[in-house]
Amino acid sequence: MKNKRAVLLGIILLSSFVLTAQVQVSKEPRHKKVLENKYIRLLDVNIPPGDTSLFHIHSTPSVFLHFTTTVVCSQIKGKEWVTAKNTQGYAWYRSFVNDTLVHRVSNCDTVPFHVTDVELLSAYKAAKILQPLPFNVLFENEKIIAYRLTAELFNKQVIKGRGPMIAELVAGTDVTLHNKKGKELSQLKAGKYVYIKPAAAFYFSATADAAINMVLIEIK
Secondary structure (H helix, E strand, O other): OHHHHHHHHHHHHHHHHHHHOEEEHHHOOOEEEEEEOOOEEEEEEEEOOOOEOOEEEEOOOEEEEEOOOEEEEEEEOOOOEEEEEEOOOOEEEEOOOOOOEEEEEEEOOOOOEEEEEEEEOOOOOOOOOOOOOOOEEEEEOOOEEEEEEOHHHOOOOOEOOOOOEEEEEEEOOOEEEEEOOOOEEEEEOOOEEEEEOOOOOEEEEEOOOOOOEEEEEEEO
């Protein structure tokens, strides 16, 4: 009987540890690391309806982008659960400097929750100050410039001499990334992304009447 009680107590303690354990966000199982280099770490987050992440730590400057409209519940460690509706296409930046966040996230909806977390690891340090490109600027700070691109902005104008970028297609039909000579480099579908190396010369193309919603993140 004592052995059974000891085993039961051990299971309870282990379950409690698993439920309350906290890890860096890049180690949390639902945050899949799909790209890492000198400048960024891209985490692709997919949480099915009814599923909950582990408690995890955000301590690196990050840009977030929602690919779905989903009701999500979140809990900062030691506080009550909070419910909010996340909207497709919404992007924002948080530095986490003196602002470390430890929380867990649950999908409280009946549809999947898809978001990316682009952790900013190092500055590009361009030879000259980068002025914003002729796109809609979502926000800008000392680390990045984030743009919103729609189909009418794909005019085949070559972009060159810029910092490293991540292009993320929220909605729309295929968007194609070309090099300056017009050769196709990559094709994006909704919910996908592509990394663009520093100082690359490129342009985007898309069907003229396509309902494109793309976010372009440039590292300074």
